[in-house]
Amino acid sequence: MLLERLRLRNFRNHASLDIELFPGKNVLLGNNGQGKTNIIEAIYLCGTGKSYRTSRDIELIKWGESTFYTASRFLRKNGDLLVEVACSQERGKRIRLNGVHQDTGIEYIGAANVVIFGPDDLRIIKGGPVERRRFLDLEISAVHERYRKDLAKYRRILTQRNTFLKDARHLVGSMHGKAALDVWDEQLVSVGARVMVKRAKVIEDLSGLAQTAYKEISSSGLLKLTYRPSFDVVESCPADEQGITQKWSALFHRELLRLRQAELIRGVTLAGPHRDDMTFTLDGVDMRAFSSQGQQRTAVLALRLAELEFVRNEMGEDAILLLDDVSSELDPSKRAHLWKYIDRGIQTVITTTDEKALDELSKPGKVFKVQSGSVQEVSK
Numbered sequence: 588m589l590l591e592r593l594r595l596r597n598f599r600n601h602a603s604l605d606i607e608l609f610p611g612k613n614v615l616l617g618n619n620g621q622g623k624t625n626i627i628e629a630i631y632l633c634g635t636g637k638s639y640r641t642s643r644d645i646e647l648i649k650w651g652e653s654t655f656y657t658a659s660r661f662l663r664k665n666g667d668l669l670v671e672v673a674c675s676q677e678r679g680k681r682i683r684l685n686g687v688h689q690d691t692g693i694e695y696i697g698a699a700n701v702v703i704f705g706p707d708d709l710r711i712i713k714g715g716p717v718e719r720r721r722f723l724d725l726e727i728s729a730v731h732e733r734y735r736k737d738l739a740k741y742r743r744i745l746t747q748r749n750t751f752l753k754d755a756r757h758l759v760g761s762m763h764g765k766a767a768l769d770v771w772d773e774q775l776v777s778v779g780a781r782v783m784v785k786r787a788k789v790i791e792d793l794s795g796l797a798q799t800a801y802k803e804i805s806s807s808g809l810l811k812l813t814y815r816p817s818f819d820v821v822e823s824c825p826a827d828e829q830g831i832t833q834k835w836s837a838l839f840h841r842e843l844l845r846l847r848q849a850e851l852i853r854g855v856t857l858a859g860p861h862r863d864d865m866t867f868t869l870d871g872v873d874m875r876a877f878s879s880q881g882q883q884r885t886a887v888l889a890l891r892l893a894e895l896e897f898v899r900n901e902m903g904e905d906a907i908l909l910l911d912d913v914s915s916e917l918d919p920s921k922r923a924h925l926w927k928y929i930d931r932g933i934q935t936v937i938t939t940t941d942e943k944a945l946d947e948l949s950k951p952g953k954v955f956k957v958q959s960g961s962v963q964e965v966s967k
């Protein structure tokens with residue numbers, strides 16, 4: 588898939604921007620604080636419907652203004668797509684796809700696949716489980732509608748079950764409380780097991796792809812991603828999804844019964860996909876605790892390249908790659924590998940402060956100079 592044209596009005600520090608992108612590499616060149624990452628953020632927003640830097644859409648409105656508007660034209664294998672995202676202080680965010688209004692609720696995931704590699708990415712390895720669940724949910728939701736719906740349903744049931752647990756503390760031991768909780772358990776377990784099985788499957792796929800990418804980039808070390816559910820499920824590879832879902836449902840159910848007393852005392856659900864995690868190991872050693880910053884960075888890059896392959900396998904077309912500040916994130920040999928990789932024909936938007944970085948690129952495509960929120964194409 589390709590992004591052909593991007594227009595912004597009053598988005599962050601860009602009062603007005605209108606650029607046509609190259610199908611290959613696009614470089615945004617400029618000093619610190621000029622608006623390069625803001626453009627990356629705008630492209631991500633157009634693709635996914637959300638910013639990756641803030642959950643408060645009104646922060647994206649240029650200071651002193653009341654509305655922002657973005658329009659982007661994507662070329663997808665099944666046709667052209669005009670994505671318009673706007674947000675005003677009063678009415679919040681609105682999204683239109685080819686002129687048709689979309690529901691921007693939890694189930695909206697976006698119109699185009701984008702993969703981003705940037706300075707904040709290390710948190711996937713170094714941060715807490717919430718970061719890794721967020722990564723995983725975004726990744727799977729972008730390509731599997733069923734997962735998106737299951738996840739939304741799971742979250743709804745979980746919130747209601749937690750409310751019930753808080754209110755039901757005084758019902759501990761009563762028949763009425765037990766019967767009501769049994770009903771919540773059944774609902775949580777069936778949708779929760781589906782979420783878990785999908786996560787396990789995708790982690791296994793990503794692990795294989797990331798392992799290959801890591802080997803290519805760094806020539807030594809075996810990278811592995813492992814699913815760590817909140818309770819023991821024995822089988823790690825769900826070959827027969829339906830059969831495993833049934834088994835994991837039963838295990839989840841048993842775990843909830845085991846934890847029931849503790850849950851009633853604490854007033855929260857103590858097991859399930861909302862407590863899942865995954866680990867990154869390099870040659871069998873936990874990367875979060877023992878790997879160097881450079882190794883962690885390489886692992887995240889391998890993960891992002893795995894994501895690109897994953898999207899291509901699932902969707903039958905390439906995602907758009909956004910590379911924020913890779914010159915300061917990666918050493919020259921890793922960058923060389925990256926440039927070779929994207930020369931296969933992946934549309935990429937690269938930000939850099941360093942003009943010399945352009946010399947590394949075999950075919951730079953288009954170069955845009957970004958200065959105080961204004962953007963000009965320069966010939967290179």
Ligand SMILES: Nc1ncnc2c1ncn2[C@@H]1O[C@H](COP(=O)(O)OP(=O)(O)OP(=O)(O)O)[C@@H](O)[C@H]1O
Nearest residue numbers: 599600619620621622623624625646647648649650
């Ligand atoms: N809502 C907003 N309205 C106006 N300006 C904003 C808004 N949000 C952020 N900015 C400004 O946008 C500027 C550019 O930010 P951006 O992150 O795009 O810079 P950058 O070119 O990527 O810089 P660096 O090279 O340091 O990463 C910042 O100075 C910030 O103050």
Ligand SMILES: [Mg+2]
Nearest residue numbers: 623624912938
């Ligand atoms: Mg930046």
